[in-house]
Amino acid sequence: MTESINGRGPGSGVAARSRLTVVSGPSGVGKSSVVGELRKLHPDLYFSVSVTTRSPRPGEVDGAHYHFVAKSEFDRMAASGELLEHAEFAGNHYGTPRAPVEAALAAGKPAVLEIELQGARQVREAMPEAQLVMLAPPSWDVLVSRLTGRGTEEAAVVARRLAIAEDELAAAKEFDAVVVNADVRQAANELLTLVLTPSSE
Numbered sequence: 148m149t150e151s152i153n154g155r156g157p158g159s160g161v162a163a164r165s166r167l168t169v170v171s172g173p174s175g176v177g178k179s180s181v182v183g184e185l186r187k188l189h190p191d192l193y194f195s196v197s198v199t200t201r202s203p204r205p206g207e208v209d210g211a212h213y214h215f216v217a218k219s220e221f222d223r224m225a226a227s228g229e230l231l232e233h234a235e236f237a238g239n240h241y242g243t244p245r246a247p248v249e250a251a252l253a254a255g256k257p258a259v260l261e262i263e264l265q266g267a268r269q270v271r272e273a274m275p276e277a278q279l280v281m282l283a284p285p286s287w288d289v290l291v292s293r294l295t296g297r298g299t300e301e302a303a304v305v306a307r308r309l310a311i312a313e314d315e316l317a318a319a320k321e322f323d324a325v326v327v328n329a330d331v332r333q334a335a336n337e338l339l340t341l342v343l344t345p346s347s348e
Contacts, residue, residue, distance in 0.1 A: 148327045148337070165257045166346035167248060167274055171267040172282035174237070174310030175294035177328045179212075181282060182261045184335035185198065185342070192342060193251035193258040198224065201239035214244075231273060234265030237308060237317050241266065264315045271321075276346050280338060281322040285329040 166299055172178055178304040198214040200221050209215050216224075221240050225233050226335060233242030243260055251258045260270065270277050284290035290312060294305050324341055 148329070157279045165255050167252060167253055167260060167269050167270070167277040168338075168342045169263045169267045169277055169279045170259060170282060171264055171279065171322070172328075173284070173315045174289060174308045175290055175312070176282050176284050177293070177331060177334070178261050178282050180331050181326075181328055181338060182259065183335050184331050185259065185338055188335055189342075191256070193248070193256045195243055195248055195258060195260040197241050197243055197260075199239060199241045201241075201265065206325065210336045216225075227265075232269035233268040234263055234269070235255070236263045236265065237304065237311075259342060264318055268321070278324075278341065278344075278346070279322040280341055281316075281319050281325045282334065283319065283325050283327050285327055286290075292330065303334045
């Protein structure tokens, strides 16, 4: 289910100009799964690969899922203005390389960025024309189940993520649209419609 917020959903624009779509939402909501399905539906979109200081999880590939860097390299990139946004989340640092996003947009290719709330707010400031889409769980109980079912983190970390998730979901009003992830394929299709809606700004 897609909900348009602030009147900025599909159909509000008339100019055919590609834009950046920021996909955000609480940890465990399925951002990676939905964006992964979006890749299959429309592989010609530009998908930004974030840099992070955290260690790879099982199955993650450097350069594909993230660019895994040392804290010193991350700090250098942030200081030199190479990052469109950067934020700390659960003790790790994440950021978006600026140049590839700008190059994709200049070439007329819609760009998709999957990041956390702090970063989404920074992108809104840096690129007001960017579209912010929140991915939400069908219910709070479903989100709790997804997070506790991972089995990859300690209970204290999960509890911290749930506390952050409450704040993130409360920020839905800051977004242009909300997509509920009850089914990955359906959510990806709804997200694709939003991504392909051109900017009117």
